[in-house]
Amino acid sequence: MTASESGGADGVVASVEARVGYRFRRPDLLREALTHRSAAHQRNGGGARRSRQPAARRGAGSNERLEFIGDRVLGLVMAEWLLERFPDEQEGALGPRHAHLVSRPVLAAIAGTMNLQQALDVAEHEARAGVRQVANVLADAVEAILGAIYLDGGLEPARRFVRAAWNEAIVAQAQPPKDPKTALQEWVLARGLPLPAYRTVQMDGPSHAPRFVIAVTAAGQSAEGIAGSKRAAESAAAADLLRLVDERQ
Numbered sequence: 001m002t003a004s005e006s007g008g009a010d011g012v013v014a015s016v017e018a019r020v021g022y023r024f025r026r027p028d029l030l031r032e033a034l035t036h037r038s039a040a041h042q043r044n045g046g047g048a049r050r051s052r053q054p055a056a057r058r059g060a061g062s063n064e065r066l067e068f069i070g071d072r073v074l075g076l077v078m079a080e081w082l083l084e085r086f087p088d089e090q091e092g093a094l095g096p097r098h099a100h101l102v103s104r105p106v107l108a109a110i111a112g113t114m115n116l117q118q119a120l121d122v123a124e125h126e127a128r129a130g131v132r133q134v135a136n137v138l139a140d141a142v143e144a145i146l147g148a149i150y151l152d153g154g155l156e157p158a159r160r161f162v163r164a165a166w167n168e169a170i171v172a173q174a175q176p177p178k179d180p181k182t183a184l185q186e187w188v189l190a191r192g193l194p195l196p197a198y199r200t201v202q203m204d205g206p207s208h209a210p211r212f213v214i215a216v217t218a219a220g221q222s223a224e225g226i227a228g229s230k231r232a233a234e235s236a237a238a239a240d241l242l243r244l245v246d247e248r249q
Helices: 009-020 027-033 037-043 064-085 091-101 104-113 124-128 133-155 155-165 167-171 178-188 230-248
Strands: 197-204 211-218 221-225
Touching: 009 027, 009 133, 027 037, 027 124, 027 133, 037 091, 037 124, 064 091, 064 133, 064 155, 064 167, 091 230, 104 133, 124 167, 124 178, 133 155, 167 221, 178 230, 197 230, 211 230
Parallel strands: none
Antiparallel strands: 197 211, 211 221
16 A cells, blocks of 8 residues: 555554554665565666666665564464463474464455455555465565564564464364365375475575475476475475365365
């Protein structure tokens, strides 16, 4: 949403603060968390200027840095919560629970529940293309907001946000879910279809914090997953593809 559409940037901040249940001491952090790289790129000059920027500077001013820290905070807070909630379970059960709860489809669903797509700052051409509805964009925004909360107020408000926003998802997990790759493989085999095909679309980032983009194709459909390891990105891609085929049945 643009400033004019929302009654000003302060109106957007106040609206999102109400949805996430946290009042920022530094509202600029929340504005950054809501800024898609297309909007940051547009403000930074766009066009040919990007090619002259070093790789480390591309995306500057967008929510990518906050998404980076938010992803790590979410992993920690969710692991802590699962240990508390399921004291008798071991890693074999806790791992799939954790992977599902921090997956792109779950994060995108949480963003939808909070109607965050209306608050995202994106370039006009991307808005027309429907980027506000893209699952990865919505998931990144949720992680960026979590990162912003952590940097603004510390771990405790970040923990409160996660436990409120993810409560429905964790309550619904009566049994540990199957790994999405296993579930997708079982789904195609049950229908006599070829096995899913995975391919690496992109791999970047420093050695201590890599970023993998993996695409999966099955049943005539494709989806992508983004994560800090190839395995996790494949799992995220499989989860998103399962969501797509389920919606179209």
